[in-house]
Amino acid sequence: MQQRTAQARWERWTQRPLLALAVVFAVAYALPIVDTSAGHAVTVACTAVEWVVWGAFAADYVVRLALTERRGQFVRSHWLDLCAVVLPLLQPLRLLRLVSTLLLVGRRAQMADQIRVTTYVAGAVVGLLMFGSLAVLSVERDSPDGNIRTLGDALWWSFTTMTTVGYGDHAPTTGLGRMIAVGLMLSGIALLGLVTANIAAWFMERFEKDDVEERAQTQAILALTEEVRALRAEVAELRDHSLRP
Amino acid sequence: MQQRTAQARWERWTQRPLLALAVVFAVAYALPIVDTSAGHAVTVACTAVEWVVWGAFAADYVVRLALTERRGQFVRSHWLDLCAVVLPLLQPLRLLRLVSTLLLVGRRAQMADQIRVTTYVAGAVVGLLMFGSLAVLSVERDSPDGNIRTLGDALWWSFTTMTTVGYGDHAPTTGLGRMIAVGLMLSGIALLGLVTANIAAWFMERFEKDDVEERAQTQAILALTEEVRALRAEVAELRDHSLRP
Amino acid sequence: MQQRTAQARWERWTQRPLLALAVVFAVAYALPIVDTSAGHAVTVACTAVEWVVWGAFAADYVVRLALTERRGQFVRSHWLDLCAVVLPLLQPLRLLRLVSTLLLVGRRAQMADQIRVTTYVAGAVVGLLMFGSLAVLSVERDSPDGNIRTLGDALWWSFTTMTTVGYGDHAPTTGLGRMIAVGLMLSGIALLGLVTANIAAWFMERFEKDDVEERAQTQAILALTEEVRALRAEVAELRDHSLRP
Amino acid sequence: MQQRTAQARWERWTQRPLLALAVVFAVAYALPIVDTSAGHAVTVACTAVEWVVWGAFAADYVVRLALTERRGQFVRSHWLDLCAVVLPLLQPLRLLRLVSTLLLVGRRAQMADQIRVTTYVAGAVVGLLMFGSLAVLSVERDSPDGNIRTLGDALWWSFTTMTTVGYGDHAPTTGLGRMIAVGLMLSGIALLGLVTANIAAWFMERFEKDDVEERAQTQAILALTEEVRALRAEVAELRDHSLRP
Numbered sequence: 001m002q003q004r005t006a007q008a009r010w011e012r013w014t015q016r017p018l019l020a021l022a023v024v025f026a027v028a029y030a031l032p033i034v035d036t037s038a039g040h041a042v043t044v045a046c047t048a049v050e051w052v053v054w055g056a057f058a059a060d061y062v063v064r065l066a067l068t069e070r071r072g073q074f075v076r077s078h079w080l081d082l083c084a085v086v087l088p089l090l091q092p093l094r095l096l097r098l099v100s101t102l103l104l105v106g107r108r109a110q111m112a113d114q115i116r117v118t119t120y121v122a123g124a125v126v127g128l129l130m131f132g133s134l135a136v137l138s139v140e141r142d143s144p145d146g147n148i149r150t151l152g153d154a155l156w157w158s159f160t161t162m163t164t165v166g167y168g169d170h171a172p173t174t175g176l177g178r179m180i181a182v183g184l185m186l187s188g189i190a191l192l193g194l195v196t197a198n199i200a201a202w203f204m205e206r207f208e209k210d211d212v213e214e215r216a217q218t219q220a221i222l223a224l225t226e227e228v229r230a231l232r233a234e235v236a237e238l239r240d241h242s243l244r245p
Numbered sequence: 246m247q248q249r250t251a252q253a254r255w256e257r258w259t260q261r262p263l264l265a266l267a268v269v270f271a272v273a274y275a276l277p278i279v280d281t282s283a284g285h286a287v288t289v290a291c292t293a294v295e296w297v298v299w300g301a302f303a304a305d306y307v308v309r310l311a312l313t314e315r316r317g318q319f320v321r322s323h324w325l326d327l328c329a330v331v332l333p334l335l336q337p338l339r340l341l342r343l344v345s346t347l348l349l350v351g352r353r354a355q356m357a358d359q360i361r362v363t364t365y366v367a368g369a370v371v372g373l374l375m376f377g378s379l380a381v382l383s384v385e386r387d388s389p390d391g392n393i394r395t396l397g398d399a400l401w402w403s404f405t406t407m408t409t410v411g412y413g414d415h416a417p418t419t420g421l422g423r424m425i426a427v428g429l430m431l432s433g434i435a436l437l438g439l440v441t442a443n444i445a446a447w448f449m450e451r452f453e454k455d456d457v458e459e460r461a462q463t464q465a466i467l468a469l470t471e472e473v474r475a476l477r478a479e480v481a482e483l484r485d486h487s488l489r490p
Numbered sequence: 491m492q493q494r495t496a497q498a499r500w501e502r503w504t505q506r507p508l509l510a511l512a513v514v515f516a517v518a519y520a521l522p523i524v525d526t527s528a529g530h531a532v533t534v535a536c537t538a539v540e541w542v543v544w545g546a547f548a549a550d551y552v553v554r555l556a557l558t559e560r561r562g563q564f565v566r567s568h569w570l571d572l573c574a575v576v577l578p579l580l581q582p583l584r585l586l587r588l589v590s591t592l593l594l595v596g597r598r599a600q601m602a603d604q605i606r607v608t609t610y611v612a613g614a615v616v617g618l619l620m621f622g623s624l625a626v627l628s629v630e631r632d633s634p635d636g637n638i639r640t641l642g643d644a645l646w647w648s649f650t651t652m653t654t655v656g657y658g659d660h661a662p663t664t665g666l667g668r669m670i671a672v673g674l675m676l677s678g679i680a681l682l683g684l685v686t687a688n689i690a691a692w693f694m695e696r697f698e699k700d701d702v703e704e705r706a707q708t709q710a711i712l713a714l715t716e717e718v719r720a721l722r723a724e725v726a727e728l729r730d731h732s733l734r735p
Numbered sequence: 736m737q738q739r740t741a742q743a744r745w746e747r748w749t750q751r752p753l754l755a756l757a758v759v760f761a762v763a764y765a766l767p768i769v770d771t772s773a774g775h776a777v778t779v780a781c782t783a784v785e786w787v788v789w790g791a792f793a794a795d796y797v798v799r800l801a802l803t804e805r806r807g808q809f810v811r812s813h814w815l816d817l818c819a820v821v822l823p824l825l826q827p828l829r830l831l832r833l834v835s836t837l838l839l840v841g842r843r844a845q846m847a848d849q850i851r852v853t854t855y856v857a858g859a860v861v862g863l864l865m866f867g868s869l870a871v872l873s874v875e876r877d878s879p880d881g882n883i884r885t886l887g888d889a890l891w892w893s894f895t896t897m898t899t900v901g902y903g904d905h906a907p908t909t910g911l912g913r914m915i916a917v918g919l920m921l922s923g924i925a926l927l928g929l930v931t932a933n934i935a936a937w938f939m940e941r942f943e944k945d946d947v948e949e950r951a952q953t954q955a956i957l958a959l960t961e962e963v964r965a966l967r968a969e970v971a972e973l974r975d976h977s978l979r980p
Contacts, residue, residue, distance in 0.1 A: 186898070192438070198938070199442040203443070409656075441687055655896060690928075
């Protein structure tokens, strides 16, 4: 119990700093893509910042592992976190570092009970749109056949993809760009499902409230309780009478 | 209570005139876009009408604020209305005035209890299709690369966007046009969710009616009540017997 | 009651012949569109058959109106049928006759209780795909910019439209063709909603069955009944004892 | 009962070997399409393997038919299996053999209770994506107007089709290719419905848990039980008193 409390305390304390670091990562990731005139020094600095943020999340994973008692179970139930920590080490690709950090941020955010589902989903959608746009832009800009060359085009393409509209005026042409697109499409389907399910749940809740059968039951139970109380009163009267004489 | 009644009475009285004004706004907005041969005088008159309608909605906001007792709470829970009132003042853009008026009409319509959800949604969809078409047409017509140049094309594009079909034979090319498109796409996702949720709710309602467990419970409760009544009769008989001698 | 029975009897008797006539209409409508080498005589004969089928449905409407007692209510609740009957008279357009007959067939099919919802929807989807393809083909074939010129292209386009995929390799260019497309898109959204709602209803039914709270309640009610029965036995024993001496 | 057990035992025993054969079929089907430089010998060997796997599934159908007592009912309720077995014999088309084997694998997998719905659906989606890509590639590669010529393009097109995004940068142009596309679109709609229904069911389950009315009922039933117990104690006291003297 003590160990679990220690882990939970750590997770509560580090939550806000880690989210702040995620914002720092976002800026460091976006800067060299958006500002193409940025010099070599800026790019190097941004890469360094990205590695530092990734390092912080990796350290967080290690600390949480150390604070848990059942380590085997923690590793097994957090295998996605482990992959996200190890992957950028194997191949220092920028896109991989982005996906890893997004995964780690998402896993940490899910852990926090305060953040409600809707807020989490809205955050995830906005984050996916932003990072999807930036990642596609950085990948497709250098492709000879590419047609996504400005941040505006990339954002527009992300929106048409996630809402499954898909005009086709812009579409990724490279393998990496298409993988990012597949990620956006799947999130789009999840988004559509979430919106529909939310509305359906809200509808159900409304019509559940005036469930006739349920209310009839409650009425029947209350009537029965009244009946039993009357019976008890009668029995009490009977007892008083038979005890008195 | 008196204040709340005053506000509610105002809202009921002004509802129909404001909806009529919204129709006037629609005509004034559509006229210079549809009729390209309209002279300068017509355009100026329409702009004036738009400002008058916006003014009426702004005045309605101020009156409602004045009639409320808890002004702080009203401002906080109606911050979207406040933005819609203030925004066109900061930058007298035509599109902004459209969005603001649509927002204010939507907020007022939501307030009215008589207008049911389905009617409201159907109205919102038709309104969004119409205004989306007009707004995109006015924005894209002057773009050199634009491919939405007639009202027919704009309406057709709105439909393909809102149903998330997205042929791509027509697509906005300017930043403003694309923002309008994003609005239409999001409404399209909401529309799809609403249609699905409506059908699902209708399905559920049908199969909820013959819920076996629920009816078994009701039967059990009724049987139990019968049992208790029989018990009470026996106790009454017992009491009569023990009181008699 | 007698009048209502007469109407119901008529509807049951004429249901199959009218559906057969609808199939005849389908063939007469499709023939001149699919077989472009068909001579003038065939086209004239097909048009005549179409008018005859429409006439049969119009006569069915009149007979049903005559058999009802509350005629005002019948006209009001069947205003769509009335429009479908009258419209082709005002403007003898072929497409209008198609839409009218489809509407009348749909309204009659809905009336029949035997035809279940899923069967009806599946039939409606197949019918819409078929007639949408034929109607678009006949409209777009003669358009100078049209790109739907064979039956295969028309069917393919219908599928991509109804599933909201919308590649955009084929798209209607005329006003009439786009109206048909809007009809297909809206049916597509309805289809998607129906599929989702069906699956959701099936899921709910499954998880409703093992509703924990409900079963706990049933257990509690049964335990309570047992308790009351034991109480009744005790009271009976008490009565036997107090009556004996 | 004995017959049914024999059939069930056969189905349990052959399940894993048949799934393994399905994987072998997948490899034999994919090899000549992916590796275009494969010689004639490889193609012939792969075709032979395909026929062997199809033969194994056909034999499985015959054995299951032989083990059932009510053969007429088995044939009627498994008519799709019969079609899948017979079809490749009538016309030895490669695509038909693929569809037949997929159908047979699907029907056998559905039979196994161990494989849960979600696993089955995920497997079906991945399988459809893979085979859809391969089938379209083999069909469209030789079409003169075709624009799906590499495995990467085929996979990308499958994803854009199944998620109903449909950019239109790649689209099948032949009749066969379009039939495969229609299959993918319909699976896409089913997938979307499943995702939405899953989320909706999960939402419902959550809000069902804190159903206020239900819990109020449980409280009422427990209170009533308490009441009856108290009554029983009183009656017991009364009996003890009336028995004692």
